[in-house]
Amino acid sequence: MFGYYFDPTYILVIVGALLCMLASSRVNSTYRKYVKVRARSGMTGAEAAQRILQMSGIYDVQIQHIGGDLTDHYDPSRKVLRLSDSVYGSRSVAAIGVAAHECGHALQHKEGYLPLKIRSALVPAANIGSKLGIPLVILGLVLGLEFALPGGGYFSLTQVGIWIFTFAVLFQIVTLPVEFNASGRALKMLGSYGIMNEDEVGDCRHVLGAAALTYVAAAASSILQLLRLILLSGNRRDRD
Numbered sequence: 428m429f430g431y432y433f434d435p436t437y438i439l440v441i442v443g444a445l446l447c448m449l450a451s452s453r454v455n456s457t458y459r460k461y462v463k464v465r466a467r468s469g470m471t472g473a474e475a476a477q478r479i480l481q482m483s484g485i486y487d488v489q490i491q492h493i494g495g496d497l498t499d500h501y502d503p504s505r506k507v508l509r510l511s512d513s514v515y516g517s518r519s520v521a522a523i524g525v526a527a528h529e530c531g532h533a534l535q536h537k538e539g540y541l542p543l544k545i546r547s548a549l550v551p552a553a554n555i556g557s558k559l560g561i562p563l564v565i566l567g568l569v570l571g572l573e574f575a576l577p578g579g580g581y582f583s584l585t586q587v588g589i590w591i592f593t594f595a596v597l598f599q600i601v602t603l604p605v606e607f608n609a610s611g612r613a614l615k616m617l618g619s620y621g622i623m624n625e626d627e628v629g630d631c632r633h634v635l636g637a638a639a640l641t642y643v644a645a646a647a648s649s650i651l652q653l654l655r656l657i658l659l660s661g662n663r664r665d666r667d
Contacts, residue, residue: 443648450644501532524631531609553598560592
C-alpha cells in the first residue's frame, strides 16, 4: 500500500506532534505556576473581564461561566465571553491574564480587526478541511481516482483532498496574528486600566506567551502535514 508503514514522510507528522506536545506541556506548567500567584487587586477573572469590557466601551458582551479548564473563548456570533472553571472565579494572576486575553478578542471584534474577520470567514471551510482533507488524500492514493477536465487535463481525488486541507492550514496561520494581537491588547489594558501593576503584567506575559506557543505549534504541525500530503501525491505521480 505505497509503503505507508515505512514512509519516511511520517517524520513530518512526528515532528509536528512533538511540537504540539512540548507547547502543551509548556503552557500547562506555566499556568500551574502562576495560578498559585494571587493578584493584588483581589479580583476574579470574571470581575477583571467585566471591568476591561466596560473601560473599553463594550457593553453588549455577556460573560458566562463554562466547565473545563482553559476552555475560555470569545464567541463573536453571540457576543459572549466564556470563562472556564479555572478562570471565572479564580483570583490568580494567570486567570486574570487569560480573561484579559479573551477581552482582547472582544475588542478586536468591536473594532473590526481584519485578521479576525478572515479567520471567522475561514471557519466553515477549515472545519471541512480538517475532517475530510486527509481522508480524501489517502483514498485518492489508494484508489488512484482521476477526473478529466472539460478543457483537457485531469485532476485527482488526492489533489482535491490537498486543496481542501489547505483551508485548515490557512486557518491556523491566520490564527497567529489574531492570538498575538489579543495578548498584546490584554497586557496593555491590564496595565493602563490599573488592574495589575508592572510585575504582575510581566507574570501575565509569561502565561500568555506560553499559550501563544500552542498556536505556533499547531500552525507548524498543520504546515508539516500539508507538506507530507504534497510529497505523497508527488511520489504517487512518479510511480505512475
